[in-house]
Amino acid sequence: MTIELLKKLRTSVALTGLLAGVLTLSACQQQSETEAGTDDGAHSEETVPMSAEPAEPNEVVVDTADASLSEVQDDTVASVNSGVSQIAYLCSPELKVNATYKEDAKQVVIATDTGTVTLNKTNDASNPEVFEVATAIDGSQGFTQWRVAHEARETGVMRTAGTDAANVSTYECKKTQ
Secondary structure (H helix, E strand, O other), rough: OOOOHHHHHHHHHHHHHHHHHHHHHHHHHHOOOOOOOOOHOOOOOOOOOOOOOOOOOOOOOOOOOOOOOOHHOOOOOOOOOOOEEEEEEEEEEEEEEEEEEOOOOOOOEEEOOOOEEEEEEOOOOOOOEEEEOOOOOOOOOOOEEEEEEEEOOOOOEEEEEOOOOOOOEEEEEEOOO
């Protein structure tokens, strides 16, 4: 290539880049519509500047199908995790258990009349799922184990003990809902 051809090419590239930059800037500029004159009358539209920010929603929709009342009652705007499910069980000997499964955290919160405890999943299996914590159901020293079977978590077995680990209470539970 000759030097003359390179100079022409460089000039055309520079002008093309400059033109592209001007077009980009002009496209980003906020343009107002033409102002209405006094002779247009009262039926003309006003120019309203537009905001680049999204409008705030007027209504907040809360899906409480998977959330307990205690989880959302104090929230003004509730964001309910879809990985949370709540199941009620009736156990023998006589005990009512409410289990709230937190899938993402691999935890279950067991609530009974004697206390509430959060257990961590200790296996990767789905049948049975095994959850444990080194605390008794009433929060004292001991342990609590929860094993739940079937895909729909229809049955469960809870084992719990206080400071005397040899004195274990076992409950067989069935889903009530």
